[in-house]
Amino acid sequence: MKQIKELNPDAEKWLRNISLEMWTMSFDGGHRYGQATTNMIESFNGCIRSARFLPVTSKVEYLYYRSVKLVAERRTQTLNDLQNGHIYxxxxxxxxxxxxxxxxxxxxxxxxxxxxxxxxxxxxxxxxxxxxxxxxxxxxxxxxxxxxxxxxxxxxxxxxxxxxxxxxxxxxxxxxIEPSHSLTILYEMWKYEFFPLANRAYWTFPLANNWERYGTLFPDENLKKKKNKRGQRGQSQRIRTEMDNSRKAISCGRCGQEGHTRRSSRCPQNKH
Known part of the structure; x- marks a missing residue:
């Protein structure tokens, strides 16, 4: 491993990722087409990431119209490729x-x-x-x-x-080549249509809750991603949970006390 690091500094990270992928693939059975880590939940999380600062009703509306736009664009693109004589x-x-x-x-x-x-x-x-x-x-x-x-x-x-x-x-x-790459199979996925929703005044069923009693809802601007300056590291959009907390307290390798390392100046055994 040391020799590989000298040849390529990113080799350790690459070997760790490839070993994780190989371990996952050994129990996959060829059903996920190479997807070793992603899943439907992560894809859905990526869709709502840009709208998580909105209230619940606005978030649902945002996801609905985003899905409408996505399906319409992909369906049109697939039909255009089929008309132009493409197969894949x-x-x-x-x-x-x-x-x-x-x-x-x-x-x-x-x-x-x-x-x-x-x-x-x-x-x-x-x-x-x-x-x-x-x-x-x-x-x-x-x-x-x-x-x-x-x-x-x-x-x-x-x-x-x-x-x-x-x-x-x-x-x-x-x-x-498997048929999953063909445009005919792709069109089967995007052929389903959305239909415009009627105005709320024309709904024939009562609302499940009286949302008016909650008053006006405002978005939480603290959850909105801030634009980073040029050269500045981008802000993480991930919502941290208790699993991100460190389970092991940092302790010094010399004095054994917590809160600092052996190289820290707070260690009483360090010579100043």
């Missing part, structure tokens, strides 16, 4: 273009061209931070749609290694 959505098209571009630089060694078994060595390249990446070897089996990198089973779309093997065998690599 825009993000999938950009992903496949990058994958095909990377595949052209791979080195392929055929082991059994009839069965589609190859060894693929990725091209070496230098990142913007000056680190060298690539040069990894992967084993692919086109008959089973398998690649040792695990991206095909994780994202349900061919990786650049499988694309390189298909190009060598003159096969159509798009046959390994």
């Amino acid at each position: 959505c825009q993000k999938s098209r950009e992903l496949f273009e990058n994958i095909e571009k990377k595949a052209s630089a791979h080195k392929i060694i055929p082991y059994n061209e009839q069965r589609g078994i190859f060894e693929v060595t990725t091209a070496r390249y230098k990142t913007q931070k000056g680190y060298w990446k690539g040069g990894n070897k992967h084993t692919i089996d086109l008959g089973k749609g398998f690649c040792s990198c695990g991206k095909w089973s994780r994202y349900h779309s061919p990786c650049s290694h499988i694309v390189a093997g298909c190009l060598m065998c003159s096969l159509d690599w798009k046959q390994y």
Whole structure:
């Protein structure tokens, strides 16, 4: 680990994240398409983050009209792509273009061209931070749609290694793309419609509560995100709970007292 840190200062964080992802994926079964940490609750929390300073009724109204706008825009975009003759959505098209571009630089060694078994060595390249990446070897089996990198089973779309093997065998690599990337499947998600709500005076059912007795409700400006100045660190939007509190008190490694560390000037055993 020490040698890896010297080569890349961010290696420890990268290894911690990749180990967490690998542990999660080992019990996933391929059902979440590579989503190791996010879930529906976090997505909903991201939607209401910008409206959490509003009263409850205003927040519900904000979420409703935001959903109306989102569904209408995505439905229109999907229909326009279908009319223009596209098969996959825009993000999938950009992903496949990058994958095909990377595949052209791979080195392929055929082991059994009839069965589609190859060894693929990725091209070496230098990142913007000056680190060298690539040069990894992967084993692919086109008959089973398998690649040792695990991206095909994780994202349900061919990786650049499988694309390189298909190009060598003159096969159509798009046959390994799952239908979830197609616009027809995407349209099934955005085809449902919202209908305008009638004016409150035309409602045929009584209100559950008499909201007028609470008076006028005002937003809590303290919960609203403040605009940061240039060069200033952005304000965290996360609502902290008791789980964020430190469970272990800080204690000094020399004197054993709490409230300071061994490097602090408050330690009585430090020589001044």
